[in-house]
Amino acid sequence: xxxxxxxxxxxxxxxxxxxxxxxxxxxxxxxxxxxxxxxxxxxxxxxxxxxxxxxxxxxxxxxxxxxxxxxxxxxxxxxxxxxxxxxxxxxxxxxxxxxxxxxxxxxxxxxxxxxxxxxxxxxxxxxxxxxxxxxxxxxxxxxxxxxxxxxxxxxxxxxxxxxxxxxxxxxxxxxxxxxxxxxxxxxxxxxxx
Amino acid sequence: xxxxxxxxxxxxxxxxxxxxxxxxxxxxxxxxxxxxxxxxxxxxxxxxxxxxxxxxxxxxxxxxxxxxxxxxxxxxxxxxxxxxxxxxxxxxxxxxxxxxxxxxxxxxxxxxxxxxxxxxxxxxxxxxxxxxxxxxxxxxxxxxxxxxxxxxxxxxxxxxxxxxxxxxxxxxxxxxxxxxxxxxxxxxxxxxx
DNA sequence: CGGCCTTTTGACCCCGTTCAAACGTAGTGG
DNA sequence: CCACTACGTTTGAACGGGGTCAAAAGGCCG
Numbered sequence: 001x002x003x004x005x006x007x008x009x010x011x012x013x014x015x016x017x018x019x020x021x022x023x024x025x026x027x028x029x030x031x032x033x034x035x036x037x038x039x040x041x042x043x044x045x046x047x048x049x050x051x052x053x054x055x056x057x058x059x060x061x062x063x064x065x066x067x068x069x070x071x072x073x074x075x076x077x078x079x080x081x082x083x084x085x086x087x088x089x090x091x092x093x094x095x096x097x098x099x100x101x102x103x104x105x106x107x108x109x110x111x112x113x114x115x116x117x118x119x120x121x122x123x124x125x126x127x128x129x130x131x132x133x134x135x136x137x138x139x140x141x142x143x144x145x146x147x148x149x150x151x152x153x154x155x156x157x158x159x160x161x162x163x164x165x166x167x168x169x170x171x172x173x174x175x176x177x178x179x180x181x182x183x184x185x186x187x188x189x190x191x192x193x
Numbered sequence: 194x195x196x197x198x199x200x201x202x203x204x205x206x207x208x209x210x211x212x213x214x215x216x217x218x219x220x221x222x223x224x225x226x227x228x229x230x231x232x233x234x235x236x237x238x239x240x241x242x243x244x245x246x247x248x249x250x251x252x253x254x255x256x257x258x259x260x261x262x263x264x265x266x267x268x269x270x271x272x273x274x275x276x277x278x279x280x281x282x283x284x285x286x287x288x289x290x291x292x293x294x295x296x297x298x299x300x301x302x303x304x305x306x307x308x309x310x311x312x313x314x315x316x317x318x319x320x321x322x323x324x325x326x327x328x329x330x331x332x333x334x335x336x337x338x339x340x341x342x343x344x345x346x347x348x349x350x351x352x353x354x355x356x357x358x359x360x361x362x363x364x365x366x367x368x369x370x371x372x373x374x375x376x377x378x379x380x381x382x383x384x385x386x
Numbered sequence: 387c388g389g390c391c392t393t394t395t396g397a398c399c400c401c402g403t404t405c406a407a408a409c410g411t412a413g414t415g416g
Numbered sequence: 417c418c419a420c421t422a423c424g425t426t427t428g429a430a431c432g433g434g435g436t437c438a439a440a441a442g443g444c445c446g
Contacts (some may be wrong), residue, residue, distance in 0.1 A: 009277070009281050012367055015285040016285075017285045019280050019281065020277075039274075039371050076269065080269075080272070081232075083273065083276035084200075084202070084212040084233065084276065087210060087276065087328075088202050088210040088212065090283045090328060091325075091328025092204055092206075092210045092328060094401075095401075126423090126424065126425090127425070128425095132284075134284070135284025136403090137403060137404080138424090139403075139404080139405095139426090140401085140403070142425065142427090143426095143427095157411095158411065158412080158423090158424060159412095159423095159424070174204065288433075288434070319392065320393070321393095329434075330434075330435060330436080331393085332395090332435075332436080333435070335392095335394060350443095351392060351393070351442085351443055352443095352444095387446105388446090389444105390444085390445090390446105391443085391444085391445105392442085392443080392444100394439105394440080395438105395440075396438090396439090396440100397437090397438095400433105400435075400436095401432105401433095401434090402431105402434100403430100403432080403433085404429100404430085404431075404432095405429090405431100406429095408425105409424100409425080410423105410424085412421105412424100413420105413421085413422080413423100415420085415421100416417105416418090416419085416420100
């Protein structure tokens with residue numbers, strides 16, 4: 001409901017990789033399967049308020065109102081799309097564009113649930129967390145942030161940063177936010193030849 | 194039903210990133226949403242036989258037999274787990290371990306649907322496809338494969354390779370296949386304190 | 387035999403890592 | 417109010433994994 005969290009995995013070497021950033025409004029562990037298995041961890045990045053929903057309640061809602069089921073399916077589609085976008089980001093973009101692309105995604109996701117336009121530009125991430133998200137080292141993230149700062153695209157203080165020039169970041173990283181808004185296409189309308 | 198395929202994205206620069214490898218038995222585009230949106234592509238890596246299932250048929254099945262619904266949910270969980278594993282792989286492993294880890298995953302996935310033990314060790318991938326899967330260059334994949342070959346862990350010929358020493362690859366990459374077999378925990382058994 | 391694609395090789399370079407130390411800036415307790 | 421501590425940020429120097437570019441070699445198929 002408020003605050004940021006992250007899903008992560010640890011390697012035997014001690015390295016950490018964040019596999020999801022959970023923003024206010026995001027679902028997590030909907031089917032009660034993820035946490036139960038615990039081959040991954042979830043941690044709060046800031047103080048967090050969380051709503052627990054009883055599985056029975058979800059199931060009941062889905063039966064009562066089919067729109068709920070569709071909405072949940074849509075959510076998991078978006079979640080998958082984000083994971084794929086991260087793979088592309090880590091596989092085929094350099095550090096500078098990679099960082100910029102992450103910030104663009106966060107901006108877009110935040111403004112979908114809190115379209116105030118203001119608060120959606122501050123990210124409470126440490127440089128180490130950014131590094132663990134993007135497969136970089138904290139040291140190099142620091143240098144990338146200095147670069148972005150020198151271009152007046154962001155400002156940063158201890159434990160967080162603010163986006164100043166979103167359009168600039170988008171151009172820099174080739175960001176296209178379409179993957180965050182999959183059109184919900186009624187299944188019935190699709191025919192197989 | 195047979196043959197290999199891949200989901201991929203192209204960047205303006207011309208770079209390609211493969212985001213999923215589709216093996217025989219894998220589902221793809223179940224909800225008819227992915228292909229319809231087409232912010233990504235799907236391509237066959239070998240000659241392929243595919244089964245189309247009408248959305249209505251799926252929906253009907255799900256209503257008739259709840260086990261089908263559970264099975265589909267399980268599939269999408271595994272799909273997500275694989276995406277997360279790839280993120281970890283690209284973010285926190287070096288090229289050698291990265292390649293080895295991919296091969297371990299493929300072996301495990303193949304043996305889940307075709308437990309013959311033999312065919313599950315040949316992968317019809319070109320070095321360029323491996324590179325586009327792991328965020329590397331074909332040149333460097335070539336060098337990694339030479340390394341693995343010199344350790345007698347694989348053999349490779351034009352357009353494909355065969356795993357010789359699966360255990361060696363697992364040890365090398367720190368592979369743990371648990372993420373491919375999420376235990377299906379009945380929701381009812383989970384209580385919220 | 388000729389063309390195309392995949393694999394291989396070599397040389398050079400650079401992006402990002404590694405290691406280490408210094409530097410703020412909260413927060414804590416006396 | 418002032419040490420003292422802890423954590424995040426910053427800096428520098430040196431290293432190295434993997435990229436880049438270019439050309440050659442080797443299969444496969446028509």
